[in-house]
Amino acid sequence: MNLFEIPLPVLLSQLLLGLVNGSFYAMLSLGLAVIFGLLGVINCAHGALFMLGAVLAWMGMEYLGLGYWTMLLLAPLVVVGFGVVMERVLLRWIYQLDHLYGFLLTLGIAQLIEGLLRLGYGVSGLPYSTPDTLTGATDIGFMVLPHYRVWVVVASLVTCLGTWLLIEKTPLGARLRAGTENPRIVASFGINVPLMITLTYGFGVALAALAGVLAAPVxxxxxxxxxxxxxxxxxxxxxxxxxxxxxxxxxGLALGVIEGLTKVVYPEGSSTVVFVVMVLVLLVRPAGLFGKEL
Known part of the structure; x- marks a missing residue:
């Protein structure tokens, strides 16, 4: 099907769906970028921690009667606690080693988390309803706009913008970057570099858990x-x-939109279009679109 032959409501609905998926891609890749950029760890446990945020939201509702908004705050905090323990007990020993060690260690942690939850809950899926305040949709003439999907896009954009401002435009972000590039000099100014590293990892996994809670209803x-x-x-x-x-x-946002449009034009290619783009980009810029060339 030609892109110009697609009815406008179908095209816009797929754009919205692509933005929602892109919002999850953006938040998850943001957490990965923070952890790798500041700590040099390829965090394979990131997907498992995203899932853990969603499961914790379900557990809070099922066992404690806690609502969506409470778990939107509580689940990331619980995952932060888990991430801090993981960083202090395991990851701190491999920072000076090759990236492969961090990759394998976090891959093992991910498999452990997923295995334990599969043992307890299986793989059939757990239902989580949309919060009452965000149910329904608004008819804007050319399409019906679901309130929750709009909330996901807005919340993700605000979170991503806030993270970028924190790391790139504040004194705290400058200390974090300096502490990872030259920890000895930063420590000589009386700054607790190990604590900063721990909090950085905790913040990165909190982004994954927050995305998990946002994803739970969709x-x-x-x-x-x-x-x-x-x-x-x-x-x-x-x-x-x-x-x-x-x-x-x-x-993340751009690839979500591209993936959504591909589902309309060529549905069979929607699962591979991201990797096609990756190959094309790496052929031209091996360091990535925004990466620094070595």
Whole structure:
């Protein structure tokens, strides 16, 4: 089907769906970019922590009667606690080693998390309803706009913008960047560099958990939901440039839209279009669109 032959309501609905998926790609790749850019760790556990955020939201509703808005704050905090323990007990020992060690260690942690939750809940999926305040949709003439999907896009954009401003435009962000590039000099100014590194990792995994809670009402919650996304998210990070925060956000949103449009024009190619783009970009710019050439 030619792009110009697609009815406008269908085209716009796919654009919205692409933006929603792109919002999840952007938030997840943002967390990966923060962790790799500041700590040099390829965090394969990121997808599992995204899934853990969604599962915690379901557990809060099912066992404690806690609503969506409460778990939107509580689930990332719980995952931060888990991430801090993981960083202090395991990851701190491999920072000076080859990236492969971090890759394998976090891959093992991801498999452990997913295996335990599969053992407890299976893979059939757990239902999570849209919060009452965000149910329904608005008819804007040429399409019906679901309120929750608009909320996901807005929340993701605000989170991504806030993260970029924090790291690139504040004294705290400058200390974080300096602490990872030359920790000895930064420590000589009385700054607790190990604590900064721990908090940076905690912040990165909090972004994954927050995306998980946002995804709970629109994706099927299961121990495999992160596994299905993480390969695409790694491709997004590579296209944007490893460690580039701006690249992660811009590429995530753009690829979500491209994927959505591909589902209309050529549905069979929607699952591979991201990787086609990755190959083309790497042929021209091996460091990614926003990465720094070595």
């Amino acid at each position: 994706m099927q919650i299961s121990p495999l939901m992160g596994q299905n996304l993480i390969v695409i998210v790694f491709a997004v990070v590579v296209i944007g440039g490893m460690g580039s925060i701006l690249g992660a956000v811009a590429t």
